[in-house]
Amino acid sequence: MSGIKAKHQRLVLVLIALAALIAAALLAAWALRNQASYFYLPADLVARPPETGRAVRLGGMVQAGSLKTAPDGVTVHFVVGDGKARVPVTFTGIVPDLFKEGSGVVAEGRIAADGTFMADNLLAKHDEKYVPREMKDMTEAQAREAVKETS
């Protein structure tokens, strides 16, 4: 009888300790919600700009039609947006393979006085979607049809 009681007591104690622990971890994660982000979104950067010259990261989508290569051939200008704000970016160097218009990018650099983001480094960010290469050139409706046929 006392064995069953001790067992239940241990279970309750462990569960209380776990609940307290999870609550503490959630509070810590909540407090970290801004600090632990890897990059600023364009909207953050426009709303609360960091001081010029401070090293920050900017992440968002490379806006379609905004990518231009300068006459020197290695400098690119493009616009990063998140649907709310747009920030012009300048980068000199070799861009990653996955860097293209309409795709995600994280730029490391600093804000210049004129509001342009001067990037020292570009990282390509891909999303969670995986699509076979053959389906890329199909329209969305064709792809759906193909999936229906094969599954």
Place this chain on the structure above:
Amino acid sequence: MHGFANPARFLRLARWLTPLLLFTGIVLTAASLAWGVFVAPADALQGETVRIVYLHGPTVWLGRGGWTARALASLTGLVWRHPLAAIAARAIAVPGAVFAALCLVTGSIWGRPAWGAWWVWDGRLTSMLVLLFLYLGYLALADAAQRDGAGASRVPAIFGLVGAVNIPIIHYSVLWWNSLHQPPSITMGKSAMAPEFLVPLLAATAGFSLLFGAVVLMRMRALLADQQAEARLRRKAFATSGAD
């Protein structure tokens, strides 16, 4: 439940279950990896690089799932004092640590062509590295407890339970915080991954999980044998000293 906690019954079960898991695991893993490398298509955006997912995905699953299983074993040991629970927790920790390390290595190899960086300190990568350190810390604690003759010590089990807090943090790191790592492709009942990628990935995950199970059973048997040998030596030493 209590039936499985009996070491003798467990050993009878493990004797035929270990080779079964091992051989089906080897066959399924080899077949699904070959499928992923030679048959599955290239990704529209990432091209051939995507094939590392068939190695990276299962290691993520087992690195995190290993800690969850190890924490459940610790909980069982703490509350119900099952004799096998502490042994199961120790047995899971080594393959779990290996898969967590493999997850970081394959992720790093994938990150170089996909992102343009071997390593970044974003929320997902950092919390996964913390998990590897938790595994190493647990192994050191469990080893020390064993050496001090406190085999039933509660310290490693409590450490293992506290460390489980990191598991949801790893999962939500890509949702709570902006990160370079992609959000999950496979969520409850949904997949942002075309079936051409998803099916071999799930097959590889199942194959590696079977291998993981086989390794855990082997280690549990070895730990039990160690315990028995030690007890026998102690009895013998006691008998000889009593005869003098």
